[in-house]
Amino acid sequence: MKVSIISLTCCAGCVSSFLNAGEALLEVLSEDFDIVYSPTFVDLKEVPEVDLAIVEGGVRTEADEKLIREVRAKSQILVALGICATHGGITSLGNLASVKELLEKEYLFSVSSRLPALEDLMYPICNFVDVDYYIPGCPPMPFLIVHSLKSIVSGKTPNRHQSVVCAECHRKIIPAKIDRLYGIYEKEVNPELCLVSQGFVCLGSLTRDGCGAPCPRANFTCFGCRGPADSLLYRSRDIYSFLIRVISTRTGISEEKVKEELHRNPFIFHTFIFSKFERFKARGRVV
Amino acid sequence: MSKKREITISPTTRIEGHGKVTITLDDSGNVSDAYFYATEIRGFDYFLRGMEAERLPFIISRICGVCSTAHVIASVKAIENIFKTEITETAEKLRELLLMGQMISNHSLVFFFLTLPDFWFLQEENPSKRNIFQIMREKPEIGKKAIELRSFGTKILDVIGKREVHIVSVIPGGLINPLKEREQKELLKSAENACEITMEAINLGKELFEKNWPDFRKAGDYRTNYMALTQDEAATFYEGRIHVINSEGRSLSKFDAKDYMMHVEEKRYEWTYAKFAYLKAYGWPKGIVQVGPTARMNVNKRVPTEFADKELKEFKSKFGSPAHATLLFDYARLIDLMYACERAKELLEDENLMRIDTRVKVKPKGGGGIGVVEAPRGTLAHAYKLSSNGRLISMKLIIPTQVNNAAINLNVKDAAKEFIHNGEIKPGLLNRIEMVIRAYDPCIKCATRQANENLMVEIKNSNGELLKTLNT
Numbered sequence: 066m067k068v069s070i071i072s073l074t075c076c077a078g079c080v081s082s083f084l085n086a087g088e089a090l091l092e093v094l095s096e097d098f099d100i101v102y103s104p105t106f107v108d109l110k111e112v113p114e115v116d117l118a119i120v121e122g123g124v125r126t127e128a129d130e131k132l133i134r135e136v137r138a139k140s141q142i143l144v145a146l147g148i149c150a151t152h153g154g155i156t157s158l159g160n161l162a163s164v165k166e167l168l169e170k171e172y173l174f175s176v177s178s179r180l181p182a183l184e185d186l187m188y189p190i191c192n193f194v195d196v197d198y199y200i201p202g203c204p205p206m207p208f209l210i211v212h213s214l215k216s217i218v219s220g221k222t223p224n225r226h227q228s229v230v231c232a233e234c235h236r237k238i239i240p241a242k243i244d245r246l247y248g249i250y251e252k253e254v255n256p257e258l259c260l261v262s263q264g265f266v267c268l269g270s271l272t273r274d275g276c277g278a279p280c281p282r283a284n285f286t287c288f289g290c291r292g293p294a295d296s297l298l299y300r301s302r303d304i305y306s307f308l309i310r311v312i313s314t315r316t317g318i319s320e321e322k323v324k325e326e327l328h329r330n331p332f333i334f335h336t337f338i339f340s341k342f343e344r345f346k347a348r349g350r351v352v
Numbered sequence: 353m354s355k356k357r358e359i360t361i362s363p364t365t366r367i368e369g370h371g372k373v374t375i376t377l378d379d380s381g382n383v384s385d386a387y388f389y390a391t392e393i394r395g396f397d398y399f400l401r402g403m404e405a406e407r408l409p410f411i412i413s414r415i416c417g418v419c420s421t422a423h424v425i426a427s428v429k430a431i432e433n434i435f436k437t438e439i440t441e442t443a444e445k446l447r448e449l450l451l452m453g454q455m456i457s458n459h460s461l462v463f464f465f466l467t468l469p470d471f472w473f474l475q476e477e478n479p480s481k482r483n484i485f486q487i488m489r490e491k492p493e494i495g496k497k498a499i500e501l502r503s504f505g506t507k508i509l510d511v512i513g514k515r516e517v518h519i520v521s522v523i524p525g526g527l528i529n530p531l532k533e534r535e536q537k538e539l540l541k542s543a544e545n546a547c548e549i550t551m552e553a554i555n556l557g558k559e560l561f562e563k564n565w566p567d568f569r570k571a572g573d574y575r576t577n578y579m580a581l582t583q584d585e586a587a588t589f590y591e592g593r594i595h596v597i598n599s600e601g602r603s604l605s606k607f608d609a610k611d612y613m614m615h616v617e618e619k620r621y622e623w624t625y626a627k628f629a630y631l632k633a634y635g636w637p638k639g640i641v642q643v644g645p646t647a648r649m650n651v652n653k654r655v656p657t658e659f660a661d662k663e664l665k666e667f668k669s670k671f672g673s674p675a676h677a678t679l680l681f682d683y684a685r686l687i688d689l690m691y692a693c694e695r696a697k698e699l700l701e702d703e704n705l706m707r708i709d710t711r712v713k714v715k716p717k718g719g720g721g722i723g724v725v726e727a728p729r730g731t732l733a734h735a736y737k738l739s740s741n742g743r744l745i746s747m748k749l750i751i752p753t754q755v756n757n758a759a760i761n762l763n764v765k766d767a768a769k770e771f772i773h774n775g776e777i778k779p780g781l782l783n784r785i786e787m788v789i790r791a792y793d794p795c796i797k798c799a800t801r802q803a804n805e806n807l808m809v810e811i812k813n814s815n816g817e818l819l820k821t822l823n824t
Binding site for chain 1: 361362363364365366367368369370389391392393394395398399400402403404406407410411414415416417418420457461465466479480482483484485488495496499500502503506514515516517518520521523524525528529623624625711714783797
C-alpha cells in the first residue's frame with residue numbers, strides 16, 4: 066500500500082506520536098505500508114497518487130488549502146490525524162482575532178508575495194475535503210494511531226470509541242459539597258476521587274475516550290483534546306450547558322455560580338473545541 | 353545569453369515544519385541571492401493573551417510537538433521566576449531528566465531519520481530512495497536500534513511527564529507526581545542499552561562523516577559568534593549562565609540567564625514568517641550568533657560525563673575550537689546524545705530521585721519573569737508578563753531556530769554559491785543545499801509561532817531596496 070504523510074499547519078506532534086509507537090511502528094512498517102511521500106522523512110517534492118493519505122494539521126494558509134485539495138484528489142483513503150486536522154485544534158484560538166489584526170499584532174505590516182496568504186480562520190480539513198476517518202487527539206496516543214492504521218491497511222473499519230474519558234478513568238465519582246472551583250496548582254489532588262468532585266474543571270465527561278485517560282491518571286485534568294464524544298456530537302446538545310450541569314452535580318456548587326466561573330475563564334473550555342467542525346459529516350467516522 | 357533565473361526548493365524535506373528555499377541566479381547563471389524561509393504562521397503569542405498562568409505551560413507546549421518538553425520546562429521556569437518559587441532538588445532533578453529524555457528522543461530522530469540518509473547514500477542516489485525506510489529495508493537492525501534509542505527518550509517523557517508528546521506533570525511549583533521505584537528500575541534498565549546504542553551511533557556517524565568530510569567542509573562555514581548555557585565552563589541544560597564567544601573563540605560576555613532578553617534583539621523581514629534574533633550589543637549583522645549542538649561544543653571546555661567528554665576532546669582536536677563548518681552540527685549532535693544518555697543514567701542511579709517532595713505550594717503574583725533552558729536546538733527563552741490575577745499580559749519567546757535563522761540563510765547562500773556555477777545544476781546538488789539546512793535541525797514550527805513588542809521591521813521593495821524601517 067502506498068502511503069503519504071502530509072503536514073499542514075500544526076506542531077508536528079501527531080507524526081512524532083506515530084513514531085513513538087516503538088515496536089508496533091516497526092511492525093506496521095514491515096507490513097504492506099510504503100511511505101512514498103512525507104516532507105518530514107522522504108525527499109519526494111511532488112504529491113503522488115497513493116492508497117492512503119495521513120494528514121496532520123489544519124488549514125491556516127491558502128497553501129494548506131491547495132495542498133489538501135490536491136492530496137484528496139490523489140488518495141483513495143484520507144485520514145485526519147490529530148485535533149488540528151479533525152477540529153482545528155489550538156491554532157483555532159487565533160480565530161478570536163481577524164487576520165488583519167493577527168498580522169498587525171505580529172508587526173507584519175507587509176507580507177511578501179512569496180509567502181502564502183492566510184485564510185480568514187483556522188479550519189479543520191473537513192471544511193474543504195471529504196475525510197474517511199478522523200483520529201482526534203493532541204496528539205492521539207501512539208497505540209491508538211497504530212491500531213487504527215493497522216485496521217485501515219487491512220481493509221477494515223478501525224475500532225470506534227464512542228464513550229467518554231470517564232469510562233477509562235479509575236476515579237470514583239462521588240458527589241461532593243465544596244465552595245468553589247480550583248486551579249490545578251491551588252491544592253493537592255486526591256488520587257482516588259473524581260477530579261470534578263474535587264473542584265477541578267476536568268473535561269473528561271464530555272470528551273471522547275480511546276486515549277486511556279492519561280491526564281486524569283497523572284492527577285491532571287482532561288482538557289478535551291479528543292474532542293466531543295459521540296453522544297454530544299450527534300445529538301447536537303449544548304456542550305457548555307452539559308458541562309455546567311456535570312460540574313454542579315458533582316461539586317454541589319449552583320449552576321449559576323459554575324457558569325459565572327467558567328465565563329470568567331474562557332480558555333478552560335475553548336482550548337480544543339473552538340472550531341468549525343462539521344459534526345454531522347463526521348458521523349460514524351471518528352475513531 | 354541566459355536570463356535571470358530563480359530556483360525554488362519546495363518543500364524543503366527531512367526537516368520539521370514548512371520551509372522553502374529560493375535561489376536567484378544572475379545573468380551569467382551564478383548565485384546572486386538565496387533565501388530560506390518559513391511559510392506558516394499560527395499566532396500563539398497573540399492568542400494566548402489573557403490565559404491564566406496555570407494553563408500556559410501545557411498549551412504553549414503546542415508550539416512544537418517535537419521539542420514540547422523543553423517549552424513546558426522553560427515556561428514553568430518563567431512562571432516560577434515571577435511567583436518567586438523555589439522548587440525542591442528532587443523536582444529539579446526530575447526536570448533535568450525530562451530534558452535528557454527530550455534530547456534523546458529528538459536527537460535520535462534527527463540523526464537516524466532525518467540526516468543519516470545523506471551520509472548513507474551517494475549524493476547521486478535516486479531521491480526516492482534517500483530515506484530511513486530504505487535504510488531499514490537494507491539493514492533492518494539500524495531501524496530497530498533507532499527505534500529502541502528513541503523509545504528510551506520517549507519512555508522517560510511518558511513515565512515522568514505522563515504523556516510522550518505534550519507532557520502534563522510539570523507545573524509551577526515542581527512536578528505533580530513523584531517517581532516510583534518500579535518506574536526508576538525499568539528506566540535504568542533501558543538506560544544501559546541506550547548508552548550502548550549511542551556509542552554505536554557515534555562510531556557509525558564518525559565513519560560516514562570522515563568518508564564524506566572533504567565534500568562536507570565546502571558546504572557553508574560562515575563564521576559567527578556562538579552562545580550556550582554553561583556552568584563552570586561545562587555544558588549544562590537545565591540551569592546555568594549564558595556564555596557568548598566570538599568566531600575566534602574569545603569570550604565576549606557571560607551573563608545571568610534571567611538577563612537574556614536584555615542581550616538578544618529580534619528583527620523581521622517581510623519575506624519570511626520566521627524572525628531573526630541577534631546579539632544586541634553588536635548590532636545587525638555583526639551580532640549574528642549561533643546556538644545548538646556545535647555552539648555547545650564551541651562555548652564549553654568540557655562535558656560533565658565520561659564518554660561524551662572524550663568525544664568532545666576528539667571533536668576539538670579534529671576541527672579546532674571554535675569549529676565552523678555547518679555540517680559539524682550533525683557530528684556535535686551525537687556528542688549531545690551521548691551526554692544525554694550518560695546523564696540520564698546518572699540521574700536514575702541517584703536514589704534521591706525517588707523522594708516524594710516533588711512539589712511546593714506556589715503563591716501567584718503579577719510581574720515579569722523569564723525561564724531559560726538548553727533545548728535540543730539551542731538556548732530557549734520564555735519571558736512573560738502576568739497581571740496580578742495571574743493572567744498573561746504579554747510574552748516574548750526567543751526560539752533557537754530564530755537565533756540560527758540568520759546563519760542558516762547565510763550558509764544556504766554560501767552553499768548555493770559553492771555548488772551552482774554558470775546556471776548548471778548537477779543532480780544531487782540541491783540536496784547538498786538542503787543538507788546545510790538539515791544540519792541545523794531547524795524547527796520552523798517553533799520559529800513561526802509568533803511575535804511580540806520591540807521589533808524592528810524592514811520593508812523592502814521587489815528589488816530588495818529598503819523602503820522604510822519601522823520601530824515598534
